[in-house]
Amino acid sequence: MTTELQNPFELKTDPQSLAADILSALRYRSGKDPTVATPYDWLAASIKAVRDRIIDQWIESTKETYEQDEKRVYYLSLEFLIGRLMRDAFSNMGLMEDMRAALATLGVDIDLIATLEPDAALGNGGLGRLAACFMESMATVGIPAHGYGIRYKNGMFRQEIHDGWQVELPETWLEHGNPWEFERRERAFEIGFGGSVESITDKAGRLERHVWKPQERLLAVAYDTPVVGWRGNRVNTLRLWSGHPVDPILLDAFNAGDHIGALRESNKADALSRVLYPADSSEAGQELRLRQEYFFSAASLQDILQRHISSHGDLSSLPDRVAIHLNDTHPAIAIPELMRLLMDVHGMDFDKAWRLTRGTFAYTNHTLLPEALETWPVQLFERLLPRHMQIIYAINAEFLLEARATGNFNDQQIRRISLIHEEGGRRVRMGNLAFVGSHSVNGVSALHTDLMKETVFADLHRLYPGRINNKTNGITPRRWLFQSNPGLTGLIREAIGDRFMDDAAALKDLDAFADDASFREKFAAVKRANKERLAALTAERLGIRLDPSAMFDIQIKRIHEYKRQLLNIIEAVALYDQIRSHPERDWVPRVKFLGGKAAPSYHNAKLIIKLANDVARVINRDPAVRGLLKVVFMPNYNVSLAEVMIPAADLSEQISTAGMEASGTGNMKFALNGALTIGTLDGANVEIKQCVGDDNIFIFGLAAEEVARHRSQGYEPRQVIERSHELRQALAAISSGVFSPDEPERYRGLIDGLYQHDWFMVAADFDSFAETQRQVDALWRNSPEWHRKAIHNVARVGWFSSDRTIRQYAEEIWGVPV
Numbered sequence: 017m018t019t020e021l022q023n024p025f026e027l028k029t030d031p032q033s034l035a036a037d038i039l040s041a042l043r044y045r046s047g048k049d050p051t052v053a054t055p056y057d058w059l060a061a062s063i064k065a066v067r068d069r070i071i072d073q074w075i076e077s078t079k080e081t082y083e084q085d086e087k088r089v090y091y092l093s094l095e096f097l098i099g100r101l102m103r104d105a106f107s108n109m110g111l112m113e114d115m116r117a118a119l120a121t122l123g124v125d126i127d128l129i130a131t132l133e134p135d136a137a138l139g140n141g142g143l144g145r146l147a148a149c150f151m152e153s154m155a156t157v158g159i160p161a162h163g164y165g166i167r168y169k170n171g172m173f174r175q176e177i178h179d180g181w182q183v184e185l186p187e188t189w190l191e192h193g194n195p196w197e198f199e200r201r202e203r204a205f206e207i208g209f210g211g212s213v214e215s216i217t218d219k220a221g222r223l224e225r226h227v228w229k230p231q232e233r234l235l236a237v238a239y240d241t242p243v244v245g246w247r248g249n250r251v252n253t254l255r256l257w258s259g260h261p262v263d264p265i266l267l268d269a270f271n272a273g274d275h276i277g278a279l280r281e282s283n284k285a286d287a288l289s290r291v292l293y294p295a296d297s298s299e300a301g302q303e304l305r306l307r308q309e310y311f312f313s314a315a316s317l318q319d320i321l322q323r324h325i326s327s328h329g330d331l332s333s334l335p336d337r338v339a340i341h342l343n344d345t346h347p348a349i350a351i352p353e354l355m356r357l358l359m360d361v362h363g364m365d366f367d368k369a370w371r372l373t374r375g376t377f378a379y380t381n382h383t384l385l386p387e388a389l390e391t392w393p394v395q396l397f398e399r400l401l402p403r404h405m406q407i408i409y410a411i412n413a414e415f416l417l418e419a420r421a422t423g424n425f426n427d428q429q430i431r432r433i434s435l436i437h438e439e440g441g442r443r444v445r446m447g448n449l450a451f452v453g454s455h456s457v458n459g460v461s462a463l464h465t466d467l468m469k470e471t472v473f474a475d476l477h478r479l480y481p482g483r484i485n486n487k488t489n490g491i492t493p494r495r496w497l498f499q500s501n502p503g504l505t506g507l508i509r510e511a512i513g514d515r516f517m518d519d520a521a522a523l524k525d526l527d528a529f530a531d532d533a534s535f536r537e538k539f540a541a542v543k544r545a546n547k548e549r550l551a552a553l554t555a556e557r558l559g560i561r562l563d564p565s566a567m568f569d570i571q572i573k574r575i576h577e578y579k580r581q582l583l584n585i586i587e588a589v590a591l592y593d594q595i596r597s598h599p600e601r602d603w604v605p606r607v608k609f610l611g612g613k614a615a616p617s618y619h620n621a622k623l624i625i626k627l628a629n630d631v632a633r634v635i636n637r638d639p640a641v642r643g644l645l646k647v648v649f650m651p652n653y654n655v656s657l658a659e660v661m662i663p664a665a666d667l668s669e670q671i672s673t674a675g676m677e678a679s680g681t682g683n684m685k686f687a688l689n690g691a692l693t694i695g696t697l698d699g700a701n702v703e704i705k706q707c708v709g710d711d712n713i714f715i716f717g718l719a720a721e722e723v724a725r726h727r728s729q730g731y732e733p734r735q736v737i738e739r740s741h742e743l744r745q746a747l748a749a750i751s752s753g754v755f756s757p758d759e760p761e762r763y764r765g766l767i768d769g770l771y772q773h774d775w776f777m778v779a780a781d782f783d784s785f786a787e788t789q790r791q792v793d794a795l796w797r798n799s800p801e802w803h804r805k806a807i808h809n810v811a812r813v814g815w816f817s818s819d820r821t822i823r824q825y826a827e828e829i830w831g832v833p834v
């Protein structure tokens with residue numbers, strides 16, 4: 017007998033063992049027998065069988081981090097747009113095929129139960145999806161990391177289209193339970209709001225420290241989800257906080273017969289983690305939002321400090337052992353919160369606390385849109401977080417002194433960098449707070465980082481040169497190629513082997529196959545199959561029949577004026593007009609897909625959705641078009657829908673007003689799946705162009721500095737519109753009610769806006785866009801050439817893997833070895 021104990025928990029992964037464990041999970045954890053099991057029961061049992069195998073790795077990863085005393089990364093984000101996890105986890109564990117076989121022996125189709133898994137939509141769009149890709153890449157690259165966020169009971173709303181209008185319905189993703197998460201009741205921290213600040217003095221009357229006495233208190237309870245890296249390399253934790261009352265029932269009120277009032281605390285705590293604010297790149301300035309931001313930041317910091325103290329004893333080493341990353345300014349309140357904990361709880365002086373705080377935090381800026389830069393009224397701040405307001409004043413005094421001492425800042429410039437905006441109601445500027453409280457501030461594409469230095473943070477950049485750096489966004493190839501496009505993945509493996517699956521840069525080897533006619537044909541067949549799948553989904557969901565040999569032209573992303581879905585729709589109207597006027601011409605059949613959610617309070621964005629649907633209805637049923645043009649608005653765009661649509665795209669629409677899209681990541685997903693891009697020189701499009709080559713992308717429109725020049729030198733859209741016959745006709749048709757006969761005035765205001773100011777340069781870019789679309793048509797007619805370029809796109813965008821982005825963060829910001 018051996019005395020050395022083997023790990024008794026090591027679980028087998030052959031199909032027979034998996035099948036046995038699925039049955040056992042079904043029986044002993046769900047209390048079900050196969051004869052009565054619903055598809056949801058099979059889904060839960062399958063996930064649990066794999067989850068048990070992940071747990072071994074999870075515990076191993078955690079132990080290693082402790083034993084080797086590795087520096088930890090904490091990624092704070094108010095949003096994680098995760099999507100479904102089953103395929104991701106099975107595939108990263110290398111269990112996809114064995115699970116398929118195991119379930120088949122039980123008479124269950126894995127693809128069928130996969131579609132039942134709810135789409136975890138705890139985010140709005142790109143920012144939240146980036147956080148999800150980063151979590152997966154950090155586990156893949158082997159970085160000890162925790163993600164911190166909020167466990168919203170209702171994530172992003174579900175979008176339905178009623179009579180062409182967006183209708184928002186609550187998303188109940190937790191309805192059938194969540195087999196991925198572990199509730200950690202023992203991991204609960206108290207969070208305070210309001211109240212007052214007391215000054216404690218020593219016997220001689222000198223100020224010793226401040227103590228915040230909050231008036232309200234609640235608990236943040238942790239829910240953990242394991243995040244598996246590629247090939248199960250490492251398993252990290254996504255820890256989401258849920259609000260719980262300290263006293264679930266107020267007994268005094270209850271006994272006095274006030275049964276509703278007795279639940280007051282419970283309801284208040286519940287509200288904190290109830291809903292995600294559905295505003296993307298626009299202001300969500302309500303009190304509940306600030307409460308959510310503080311709630312999850314404060315809980316995360318208590319957790320981080322407790323872990324640090326338990327392994328290092330002392331907080332002086334914090335910046336050496338801990339990197340805290342702020343995904344946008346939403347968690348920037350963590351900066352004064354850490355200062356408060358270091359000074360008021362751990363007794364440090366201001367200077368030391370400030371040095372440790374700056375050494376620990378780094379901040380990513382995601383937008384230059386003025387309406388999206390967070391500010392909070394000083395009054396609100398003082399009421400909710402009185403001690404933090406004092407600390408912000410102290411930080412402000414300190415750093416403005418530093419700025420004045422350089423002699424390089426006049427009064428006006430000092431006012432601009434101040435943490436407090438003084439004109440017309442005093443407000444706290446969260447962007448400036450995040451900037452001064454961090455040792456690194458990064459943009460998300462080369463262009464965006466340059467613009468940051470020239471615009472929003474120009475003065476702060478002068479004061480702290482070197483602090484701003486660029487980290488161009490990325491996407492995980494596991495989800496956005498291997499899982500979403502198994503056909504293309506298989507074809508690439510056949511051609512160049514498996515090296516690209518561990519190093520996306522190795523996709524480069526595919527370049528040589530662009531000139532191989534037989535490879536091009538196989539490539540085209542994969543695309544065709546993906547398009548047939550999307551056509552089937554469109555028929556099923558919308559009853560619209562599509563020809564998969566038509567060009568699939570896709571614009572899917574949040575609906576926002578700067579993203580210019582309106583430009584795309586107007587061009588479709590102009591094309592419709594051309595097809596009807598010149599039926600003799602050789603038109604390229606095209607299906608124009610649009611999809612995306614509008615913030616419920618964003619009037620113009622919702623109107624643009626209605627316009628897309630109105631235009632679709634008229635064009636799709638006009639026999640004069642002979643099916644040459646179809647317009648389809650796909651409802652409820654989310655991660656799962658993206659996974660079906662992107663592999664089916666021939667043309668990727670990335671047409672934002674130059675200078676306004678910080679990076680984009682949708683653009684990367686499309687290129688990786690072999691779509692050609694039509695786009696402006698904005699965000700990461702600029703770098704995609706550099707990677708794929710000028711001949712393999714369609715660039716149009718004004719560049720960022722030209723947009724700026726137009727705006728500053730007086731841009732007259734009316735003159736531009738008068739000069740363009742096609743544009744004038746299309747606008748007249750929309751404005752006069754051709755697409756809205758039931759309400760002819762519906763789009764008058766929207767179109768008048770283009771004539772009057774056209775802030776987003778739709779008119780200025782229209783002719784260039786339309787002309788470029790005709791070049792796209794010309795290339796489409798040359799199918800070998802089209803596919804040659806598409807293959808070059810796949811081969812040359814490996815650099816946009818989020819593994820590359822994360823390695824850059826690790827080396828250049830966090831100081832973590834990779």
Ligand SMILES: *Cc1c(COP(=O)(O)O)cnc(C)c1O
Nearest residue numbers: 141142573654655658680681682
């Ligand atoms: C990638 C992604 C986005 C971001 O798309 P952009 O085109 O970069 O704005 C938004 N939503 C979902 C569901 C995504 O997958």
